[in-house]
Amino acid sequence: ETGVTQTPRHLVMGMTNKKSLKCEQHLGHNAMYWYKQSAKKPLELMFVYNFKEQTENNSVPSRFSPECPNSSHLFLHLHTLQPEDSALYLCASSQGSKQETQYFGPGTRLLVL
Amino acid sequence: QQQVKQSPQSLIVQKGGISIINCAYENTAFDYFPWYQQFPGKGPALLIAIRPDVSEKKEGRFTISFNKSAKQFSLHIIDSQPGDSATYFCAASNGRGSTLGRLYFGRGTQLTVWP
Secondary structure, eight states, X not given: OOSEEEEOSEEEEOTTOEEEEEEEEOSOOSEEEEEEEOTTSXXXXXXXXXXXXXXXXXXXXXXXXXXXXXXXXXXXXXXXXXXXXXXXXXXXXXXXXXXXXXXXXXXXXXXXX | OOXXXXXXXXXXXXXXXXXXXXXXXXXXXXXXXEEEEEOTTSOOXXXXXXXXXXXXXXXXXXXXXXXXXXTEEEEEESSOOGGGOEEEEEEEBOOTTOTTOOOEEOOOEEEEEEO
């Protein structure tokens, strides 16, 4: 595997379900990010981790819970989501925490019913 | 408040033509301006980037023009090809010299190049 990988690629869940999104980067980077991409909206930064420490939480509802066990892996735990949370969730990584050249994964397309 | 404004929302260009996408920003602290290209089913990928100490940067058929005084920058694609059909995002960051810099993205431009 190369670059940034995300699983699953597609996910359908009910509002009462609990699920997790996984991201893995094979680039030796030390910063990782979660973004939300909705139709006709700018990419929204959700969380930033630098050397496994969360450095930014962009006012994300608590029903989204990130976890970064090491610099290569990032999870987004989902529970009691709302239909408006349906979107493409993108993971990215970068060499440093200055968030400049970021490398994105293919995303997880999430549908909340 | 949207930090980076991008236009047009969609663009249709004939093969061989020139595609131009424009972005504007307000925050004068921004010092890094990348463009990302996103194909369907893929994540955005860095295409080309510029810093405000130069007014133009060219890589192959892709050129960024930067106007610091107007706080505007644009992406030009010459000899546009059907394979260029994608969504293009401009972004801005004030990351230099700060660990708190973040990328602010425009809303994206969906480019379609007709053969």
